[in-house]
Structure formats: C-alpha cells, structure tokens
Amino acid sequence: MSTETEAAAAEAATPPPAGWEEARSRVYAVGLSAALPAVARPLAEADGHTLAEPLTTRTDLPAFPTSSVDGWAVRGPGPWRVVGRVLAGHTAPPLEADGTTVEIATGAMVPEGTTAILRIEDSARTADGLVTGTPRTQPEWREPGEEAYVGEELLPAGTPVDPAVIGLAASCGHDTLRVRRPPRAALLVFGDELLTSGPPGAGRVRDALGPSVPAWLRRYGCQVRTADVVGPVADTLPAHVAALRGALANADLVCTTGGTMHGPVDHLHPTLEALGADYVVNTVAVRPGFPMLLARLVDADGRVRFVAGLPGNPQSAVVALVSLVAPLLAGLTGRPMPVLPHVTLAEPIPGRGDYTHLALARWDRIAGTAYPVRHVGSAMLRGLAGADGFAVIRPGTSGAAGDRVPLVPLPLTPGERAG
Numbered sequence: 001m002s003t004e005t006e007a008a009a010a011e012a013a014t015p016p017p018a019g020w021e022e023a024r025s026r027v028y029a030v031g032l033s034a035a036l037p038a039v040a041r042p043l044a045e046a047d048g049h050t051l052a053e054p055l056t057t058r059t060d061l062p063a064f065p066t067s068s069v070d071g072w073a074v075r076g077p078g079p080w081r082v083v084g085r086v087l088a089g090h091t092a093p094p095l096e097a098d099g100t101t102v103e104i105a106t107g108a109m110v111p112e113g114t115t116a117i118l119r120i121e122d123s124a125r126t127a128d129g130l131v132t133g134t135p136r137t138q139p140e141w142r143e144p145g146e147e148a149y150v151g152e153e154l155l156p157a158g159t160p161v162d163p164a165v166i167g168l169a170a171s172c173g174h175d176t177l178r179v180r181r182p183p184r185a186a187l188l189v190f191g192d193e194l195l196t197s198g199p200p201g202a203g204r205v206r207d208a209l210g211p212s213v214p215a216w217l218r219r220y221g222c223q224v225r226t227a228d229v230v231g232p233v234a235d236t237l238p239a240h241v242a243a244l245r246g247a248l249a250n251a252d253l254v255c256t257t258g259g260t261m262h263g264p265v266d267h268l269h270p271t272l273e274a275l276g277a278d279y280v281v282n283t284v285a286v287r288p289g290f291p292m293l294l295a296r297l298v299d300a301d302g303r304v305r306f307v308a309g310l311p312g313n314p315q316s317a318v319v320a321l322v323s324l325v326a327p328l329l330a331g332l333t334g335r336p337m338p339v340l341p342h343v344t345l346a347e348p349i350p351g352r353g354d355y356t357h358l359a360l361a362r363w364d365r366i367a368g369t370a371y372p373v374r375h376v377g378s379a380m381l382r383g384l385a386g387a388d389g390f391a392v393i394r395p396g397t398s399g400a401a402g403d404r405v406p407l408v409p410l411p412l413t414p415g416e417r418a419g
Contacts, residue, residue, distance in 0.1 A: 017283040017291070018282075018285065019356070019395070020285060020286045020323060020355075023281045023324065024324070024337075026281055027280055027324050027328045027331070028328065028331045028337045029331065030280050030328070030331065031329065032331035032332075034296075034306075034332060035332055036183065036334075038052035038053070038178050040178055041176060043174065043176065044166075046161045046166060046169075047162065047166060048160075048162075049160075049161045049177070049179035049181055050158060050160055050180045050221075050333040050335055051158060051159045051177065051179060051334075052179050052180050052334060054153045054155065054157055055168065055169055055172070056152060056153050056154065056172070057152050057154065059173055060144040060149055061148040061149075061172065062145075062147065064144055066107055067109075067110055067140065067141050068140050069106055069140050070105055071118050071120045071122070071123065071140065072102070072103060072104065072117065072118040072133075073092075073095065073101060073110055073111050073117050074095075074101040074115065074116050074135065075095040075099070075101070075115050077098070077099070078132055079126060079130035080132075081099060081101065081130060082101055082103065082130075084103075085102055086103070088106070088108045089108075092104075092112075094112035095113035096113060101118075104117065116135035116139075116140070117141055118131070118133045119140065154172070155168070157334060158333075158335045160221070182221050182222060183223070183252040183329055183332050183333065184224075184251050184252050185224045185228065185251055185252065185253045185254070186224070186228035186229070186230070186250070186255070187209075187230070187231070187256075188231055188233055188240075188244060188256045189207055189210045189258070190231065190235070190240070190258040190268070191231075191235070191258045192232060193205060194207040194231075194232045209257040209310070209312075209317050210229060210232075210257075212314075214228075216318065217321075217325070220326055220329050220411055221333065228247070228250075230243055230246075235267070237270055237271065240268065240270075240271040241274050244271055244272075245275060248275075248297065248305050252306065252332060253306045253307075253308060253328070253329070255307075255325065257311075257317055259309070260312075268293075272295050275297060277307060278297075279294070279296075280295060282295075284320075285354060285356060285395065286355055286356045287352040287357055288315055288316045288378040289316045289320050289358065290311070291311065292309060292311060292316075292319070292320035292323065292324060293309040293324075294306060294307070295307045306328060308321075313378035313379045314378075315380055315381060318410075322358070322389075340392070340407060340408055341406070342405065342406055343363060343404070343406075344367075344403070344404055345404075346364075346369045348398065348400050348401055349398070349399035350393075351394075351395070351397050351398040356393065357392075358390035358391070358392060359372055359393060359399070360372065360383045360391075361373060361388065361389060361390065362386065362387060362388055370389075370407055373386055387410065388409060388410060389410050390407065390408040392408060393405060
C-alpha cells in the first residue's frame with residue numbers, strides 16, 4: 001500500500017471530531033484524575049504552586065486583642081496615671097485600677113482591664129505627668145477572631161498560591177503548605193521547512209511557535225526550561241519517536257507543533273502508536289485549530305503523562321492551547337475548571353457551520369464588550385498580538401451585535417489566573 005493510500009486509510013478511520021465544549025470537559029477530567037501528587041513546601045518556595053488542601057487558621061485572627069493605633073490603653077475615666085508601656089511583641093500586665101494607663105504601640109497586645117484606647121494625637125499631658133483626652137467612641141483595637149476563628153477555612157483546595165496567599169498562610173501560623181507543584185512541560189517543533197533565525201524565504205518559513213509556545217505554557221503555570229524546547233525535529237518517524245521518548249522522560253506534558261494530520265511527513269500519530277499512547281481527544285470541531293489532539297501515556301509504575309498535538313499554523317496552535325492544554329493543566333494542578341466570562345459582541349461575528357468558531361477579539365473589560373480583530377487567518381499572528389481572547393460562537397449559530405457569548409481570555413501576564 002502506498003504512503004498516500006495509508007494516510008487516506010488512517011484519516012478515514014479517525015473518529016468524528018469531539019465538540020469543543022465536550023473536549024474541554026473531557027481533558028479536564030483526565031487531568032484531574034491524574035492530578036500531580038501533593039507535597040509539603042516551605043512558604044518561601046510555594047509561590048506558583050496550588051493548594052492541595054484547604055487553608056485553615058491555626059489560631060484566631062488576631063490571636064489576642066491588638067491595638068489599631070499608637071496611644072494609651074486606659075482604664076476608667078481620666079485623667080490617667082502612667083504605669084508602664086507595652087510594645088508589639090510583648091505581653092502586657094493587666095491594668096488593675098481605674099485611672100491608670102500604659103503607653104501602647106500599634107499591633108501591641110491590649111492589656112486586660114483596658115476600657116478604651118486614647119489615640120496619641122487626641123491626648124495631652126498635664127504638668128504633673130497625667131494623661132488627659134477623650135477616647136473616640138469607635139473601639140481602637142481588634143478583637144480575637146475578628147478576621148477568622150481557629151480552624152476556619154479561608155481558601156479551598158485548588159487555589160493558586162501567590163504572594164497574598166503566602167502572606168495569609170504566614171499570618172495563620174503556617175510554616176509549610178500542602179501543594180501541587182507546577183507541571184513540567186516540554187515542546188517539540190516538527191517541520192523541516194522551518195527556519196529558527198532570520199527572515200523567511202526560499203520556500204522556508206520562520207518558526208514562530210518554538211519561541212512563543214513555552215511563554216504561553218509558563219503563563220499557564222508550567223515550568224519550561226530552555227533545554228526542554230527541541231526542534232525542528234527531522235521529518236522521519238525514528239526521529240519523532242526518539243524526540244518524544246526523550247521529552248517524556250522528565251515532562252508531565254509534551255506539546256508538539258505540526259504533524260497532526262495524516263500526510264506523508266506527518267509522523268505524530270504513528271509516533272504515539274509506537275509509544276503505546278491512547279487518545280483522550282483526537283480532533284476537535286473548532287475553527288481555527290483543526291486538527292488538534294491530546295493523548296495519554298501510562299508507565300508501568302502508573303505515572304501518567306500527556307502529549308498535546310498542536311497544529312502547525314500559529315494561530316491554530318494557540319487555539320489548541322486554550323482549548324485543550326489550559327483545562328488539562330487546571331486538572332493536573334487540582335484547580336477548578338476555568339469558568340469563561342461572558343461578553344457582549346460589539347460587532348457581528350460569523351459562525352463556522354457545524355464547528356465552534358473561536359474568533360479573536362479585543363475585550364473592553366469596563367464595558368463588558370468584545371470587538372473582533374483583523375488579520376485572523378490560521379497562519380497569521382498579527383491579529384493575535386492585538387487580541388485579549390477568543391469570542392466563542394457555538395456551532396450552528398452566528399454572533400450578532402448585542403449577543404452575549406463566552407470569551408476565552410488569553411493569559412496576558414505570568415501567573416495571571418486566566419482560563
């Protein structure tokens with residue numbers, strides 16, 4: 001059988017494409033079933049990880065009555081005789097008699113017996129050293145448990161750990177957190193026609209995905225080293241098998257670019273077969289972005305790894321990232337399935353028949369509107385560079401001005417919690 005005949009037979013045997021929403025749900029579920037193991041990390045090393053269990057308080061917050069201002073902790077009516085000072089970090093003796101006071105600093109423990117705190121700017125001293133003034137009616141200290149009570153759940157499992165979460169955990173008394181580490185990712189670039197430097201010409205095009213896909217993966221929370229980006233890989237089956245086997249040795253996810261069809265130099269499908277992979281999704285009914293795939297490999301020891309086959313056209317590859325890779329990574333880290341915001345279309349966007357149309361758009365977050373952009377061909381990146389995400393036009397529909405539709409945001413900054 002000729003190579004062309006074999007390719008035609010393979011393509012004919014390919015099952016119908018999965019619906020876009022179905023594909024997202026499916027890859028999230030398999031990612032969640034293979035969620036990365038929970039590990040304990042010191043707070044200083046937890047940034048970028050994901051909570052593997054709820055964050056709870058080890059004490060009341062605050063743990064003791066705490067002064068909100070610099071001033072005087074007083075007992076009873078004034079004037080008050082100064083009997084001491086209490087600073088932050090010290091335990092204050094009780095105020096035992098009316099008419100007494102201690103100087104108190106912001107954040108210091110309020111002495112037992114205090115009836116009010118007089119702000120320093122509202123106070124004065126008499127010639128014989130007594131403190132006078134009128135305390136404000138609003139209490140000037142924080143009560144134990146005002147922010148949270150001991151054992152209270154503050155954040156659920158699946159919350160991304162950022163500096164704010166780290167600070168909250170420290171204030172609760174935690175030294176370590178149970179987290180899931182960021183997934184490790186690699187990229188294989190397929191295609192002998194690709195140039196890795198200089199301008200395109202003489203029938204060869206510049207590789208735009210080798211430099212950009214790792215940056216997208218990092219913005220989705222992956223760890224990608226320079227050494228994990230390999231290519232262009234020679235257009236032979238042995239070269240593809242060797243490259244993918246090598247990438248899978250250390251990665252939880254390997255993305256590939258190109259080779260997702262069944263042409264004479266498209267070797268991804270036979271490579272996956274040679275390595276014993278099974279398909280989670282094999283083609284998705286979405287335009288642009290057809291065809292894309294996600295496959296799974298399970299080692300003898302039960303370790304699960306994934307291969308995301310991205311189309312070779314640059315914009316289509318990004319569609320595959322937002323469609324399959326983003327929900328997969330959410331599952332692997334134990335985060336919730338990304339919830340898509342809804343926007344109002346400012347202009348019409350055509351449908352794509354039986355396929356979901358992901359249309360590049362600018363997103364006015366204040367007005368809640370989306371505007372389609374120009375230069376949006378599968379091989380184009382100009383429109384992508386000016387877009388904020390993809391408006392979702394469901395199969396069998398078109399988007400009219402004023403319609404409310406979902407939008408898939410692009411992760412525009414490292415660590416941004418984008419879907």
